[in-house]
Amino acid sequence: MASRKLKLKCLDGVTMEVEETVALEWLTIKQSREDNDDDSEVVIPISITSEILLKVIEYSKKHLETTSNSDHQNADSNLKAWDAEFVNVDVNTLYHLIMAANYLNIPCLLDLTCRRVADMITGKKVEEVRKTFNIISDYTPEEEEEMRQQYPWGFE
Amino acid sequence: MEGECFNKLPEGCVSTILSFTSPPEACKYSMVCPLFRAAAESDVVWERFLPADYRHILSRLVLPLMFSSRKELFLGLCSPNLIDGGNKSFKLDKWSGKKSYILSARDLSIAWADDPIYWSWRSTPESRFSQVTELKTMSWVEIDGKIRTQMLSPNTKYGVYLIMKISNRAFGLDLIPSEISVEVSNRTQVCNGTAYLSCRDSKKKEMERLFYGNRIEMLKSRVIEGDGRVPCERGDGWMEIELGDFFNGDQGDEEVKMSLREVKGQHLKGGLIIEGIEVRPKCI
Numbered sequence: 001m002a003s004r005k006l007k008l009k010c011l012d013g014v015t016m017e018v019e020e021t022v023a024l025e026w027l028t029i030k031q032s033r034e035d036n037d038d039d040s041e042v043v044i045p046i047s048i049t050s051e052i053l054l055k056v057i058e059y060s061k062k063h064l065e066t067t068s069n070s071d072h073q074n075a076d077s078n079l080k081a082w083d084a085e086f087v088n089v090d091v092n093t094l095y096h097l098i099m100a101a102n103y104l105n106i107p108c109l110l111d112l113t114c115r116r117v118a119d120m121i122t123g124k125k126v127e128e129v130r131k132t133f134n135i136i137s138d139y140t141p142e143e144e145e146e147m148r149q150q151y152p153w154g155f156e
Numbered sequence: 157m158e159g160e161c162f163n164k165l166p167e168g169c170v171s172t173i174l175s176f177t178s179p180p181e182a183c184k185y186s187m188v189c190p191l192f193r194a195a196a197e198s199d200v201v202w203e204r205f206l207p208a209d210y211r212h213i214l215s216r217l218v219l220p221l222m223f224s225s226r227k228e229l230f231l232g233l234c235s236p237n238l239i240d241g242g243n244k245s246f247k248l249d250k251w252s253g254k255k256s257y258i259l260s261a262r263d264l265s266i267a268w269a270d271d272p273i274y275w276s277w278r279s280t281p282e283s284r285f286s287q288v289t290e291l292k293t294m295s296w297v298e299i300d301g302k303i304r305t306q307m308l309s310p311n312t313k314y315g316v317y318l319i320m321k322i323s324n325r326a327f328g329l330d331l332i333p334s335e336i337s338v339e340v341s342n343r344t345q346v347c348n349g350t351a352y353l354s355c356r357d358s359k360k361k362e363m364e365r366l367f368y369g370n371r372i373e374m375l376k377s378r379v380i381e382g383d384g385r386v387p388c389e390r391g392d393g394w395m396e397i398e399l400g401d402f403f404n405g406d407q408g409d410e411e412v413k414m415s416l417r418e419v420k421g422q423h424l425k426g427g428l429i430i431e432g433i434e435v436r437p438k439c440i
Contacts, residue, residue, distance in 0.1 A: 095160040098169050110172060118176035126187045133162035137189040147187050 326427025350382025
């Protein structure tokens with residue numbers, strides 16, 4: 001019993017086939033299927049590279065599997081460990097995963113990736129955060145001082 | 157992939173990221189760049205820092221709180237606010253967003269407190285509540301308070317503190333230690349100990365030892381074992397004695413009973429002024 005496959009055209013020109021059950025976990029795709037439900041041959045363009053889409057598919061497949069086998073005793077903690085490993089990636093990949101989760105509207109993946117960034121930020125100095133995440137700041141030193149005055153307790 | 161610049165993240169995503177940090181960090185990381193600053197102001201962030209039942213807490217405030225954003229609401233709740241008709245004071249810890257309460261003397265059960273022979277009630281500008289109570293003269297001191305764990309923040313260790321003062325004309329309060337306890341319902345957690353209600357100068361202690369001598373020793377032996385802790389300063393003009401602590405999990409709704417008793421001494425005591433009992437998160 002083969003499930004229907006959807007065709008998604010990635011940013012890098014690669015067209016990928018995704019099982020419909022997986023793709024419907026992504027609220028953006030679900031919405032667009034509800035709006036144009038008939039033609040399954042339609043190729044849906046998405047603003048994600050094939051490399052990242054592969055990872056997103058891997059995530060959604062794993063979570064779907066776990067939900068359907070929820071009688072397994074350690075399912076919850078195994079999934080948590082799997083999730084932790086999944087986001088243990090370089091900053092660039094993390095960035096693209098956040099963008100993908102946001103674009104495809106996958107709330108649990110967005111939460112997972114954002115939590116990971118939050119864990120990486122916690123305890124760091126402001127300058128370290130900029131370096132780690134390639135952030136350019138265009139605050140003037142006067143503006144920075146003004147903010148430090150506004151929220152002194154953030155710097156205690 | 158070349159180095160991606162997080163400046164290009166949508167503001168909503170940065171808000172989600174910051175909502176997983178902490179209140180002071182959300183303020184600190186406003187400095188990273190203008191995008192972070194804008195994201196840090198978002199209700200998404202501060203809604204997560206507020207306690208889940210903040211709407212219910214707002215409905216209990218004596219004076220309404222004005223706010224135009226969740227951040228303003230959070231900061232407003234970090235100052236003490238009277239709730240429940242003025243019987244309690246509520247506050248959020250600005251570092252963690254955890255809840256703390258002070259139960260006023262009126263909110264406690266104090267044995268014989270309604271009888272003006274034993275306890276007198278009065279207003280004082282030093283109190284955050286409309287009234288405090290002072291022990292005039294009595295041999296039986298029994299002060300009980302209770303709070304439901306559902307009112308508190310989950311997964312938090314809480315300390316319980318009796319807020320009090322000793323008046324200049326106090327007597328008999330520390331001849332023998334008082335028995336203190338904090339108990340979570342069904343005795344799932346029990347914390348017992350002893351406390352001395354004042355730490356007066358050694359000369360007075362010597363005099364009392366001369367007068368009462370063996371009697372003190374005999375009475376002390378009736379009291380349970382404990383470390384005999386003493387009051388310490390709070391920084392708001394009052395003293396406090398830690399009655400005990402407990403861990404609030406994330407399941408169920410238990411009753412926490414807190415008490416201080418000096419009922420074994422049989423000697424008269426007076427001059428103890430009660431402001432209330434504070435239940436606040438304890439740093440580990």
